[in-house]
Amino acid sequence: MPKEPEISLTEKTFVLEALKQNLRVDGRDLQSFRDIQLTFGDDYGFVDVRLGKTRVLARISAEVTRPRPDRQFEGMFTITTEMGPMASPAFEVGRPTELDHTLSRLLEKSIRRSNALDVESLCIVTAQRVWSLRADVHFLSHDGNLIDVACIAVITALAHFRLPVVTVSGEDITIHPVEERVPVPLSLLHWPICVTFSFFGEDEDGEMICALDATAQEEALRVGDMTITINKNGEVCQIAKSGGVAVEAEVLMRCARLAAEKVKGVDKMIVDALREDEVQRNKGNLDWLKEGKSENER
Amino acid sequence: MSSQDGLEVILPGDPLPQLNPLLNPEPSSEDMKPRTLRLGQGLALSPSTPITPILPYRFGTLHVTSSVKKPAASITSTPRHYHPSPNDPVLVTLLRVTAEQFIVQLTPYTPPAIIPFENYIINNAGTTAAARKSRPNLPHGSTIYARVAVVHKHLEAVELSVPGPEYGEVVSQKNTVNASSKSSSSAKKDTSAAASSGNAAIANRNEVTPYILTISQAMTKILIAEDTLGKPLLSAVASKVPFEMIVGKNGRVWIDGSSQRDVVKVARCFKEYDDGEMWDDPDGGAARLRELVGKVCGR
The missing domain is CATH 3.30.1370.10 (K Homology domain, type 1)
Incomplete structure (x- = not known):
């Protein structure tokens, strides 16, 4: 199996020393993200997220199935992540790395278990028919921070996706094609966004050096990491810190506050991108404002 | 790669009849001695195709120096990956040291290259690192400026050499090596x-x-x-x-x-x-x- 490339001593000492001076090789400071670019596909629910050189594709698809017998009112939602050698030669098909497990677990915790998607709204006929939603995440290029990018990709794709309209009359279920009835957006209760902090040990003053949005090089050199999932209202959905250097409560609080601040920016960026796509998509169509919504106005 | 200046892009295995006159030069009046054609990167001798005995194994553009004294031909291209060819200056990372050689990383995700101790010349007098006494004590992960010595498809690893004191370890910590001594050429x-x-x-x-x-x-x-x-x-x-x-x-x-x-x-x-x-x-x-x-x- 191809190993991760060896990082030379020169790079290692330089990056670590520079971080102590709040300096990074790509010119950012420790608390800033790289530029995020969102591109939408022709279909609803297809999004391509780029963050520096990291690139992740997410695609939502839906089909009608029978619900689970123990959860008859709920639709289904699964997230599958796939890491192949396209992202990095160190990833192999059929042999998941540690990062693979962490990633799928974190997405599960952040998006599914935080009830971002109202699964009850996916029910068509109780105990008979429900929508089964599937989010496929593909990693095209790996330059660090896959977790945050994957989370942004899934949330954006869910917000972009439109479900075909279903009418039920008696026993008959009709799924209307997109051309016939305007499809409706999913009912998203909130948008959890992951923010990963990388720790690089303490500087001369005993302060923990923590950086946002680490590149692959920085990820290879860090001594610990922590992922906080938070939404724009400042509600923490989960905190994951598996191993690595010990972090004091004070640092954790500081990270959480910073994450809350960052998430507001990311959230706004996603809303703007979705809005722009909607305008683009409905050029020349004056009826688009009348598009259906499954959620109540709040 | 687009062909620039009207140069034709050569694909691996393309016959190159344009090289034939250089192989069998017609004896001219002033110069009767046969000259050898030097093959640069991307070209190999192919005895199984006697009509065009030189075949390219890379894609790129053909460059021919048809001077009477030193005819030479090579294929130039800009591939995505580095293919070692002899005499290339390279910066490698030390992975480990064995009894006879330094094992180094030439490019990521490829098998490591080697620098045998007898190829590691540490001073102008030509002392090599073969003796334990003269061997530089390099830490794991240090960077060595070296030259590609031997590349052969039947060889397990690419062999590198450190041909003199202007090569060798490049400074990675403060004041370990005087960097200006390395900057000569x-x-x-x-x-x-x-x-x-x-x-x-x-x-x-x-x-x-x-x-x-x-x-x-x-x-x-x-x-x-x-x-x-x-x-x-x-x-x-x-x-x-x-x-x-x-x-x-x-x-x-x-x-x-x-x-x-x-x-x-x-x-x-x-x-x-x-x-x-x-x-x-x-x-x-x-x-x-x-x-x-x-x-x-x-x-």
């Missing part, structure tokens, strides 16, 4: 700005300043050709920030300057020039380069 100093004061600053630094940047093959070609292809970039950067560099053809460049901030500036200029493929612009990237250097280094 291959390391390139700033061209204009503050040549003297810049060097003094570099010698007196008390930070860990050298950095190794990974760059594309196209960029490597540009940086190696410091007086031609690389001139616009290097002089633009050097006019703002004094720096030293060593270019390894395996896509790595060692950069040193007077402070970490300066090195980051140089690295960012190189990286963004590389990522933006600015050399492909119609104006040779001059406009974008000016904007980039202004943005990164300030006015």
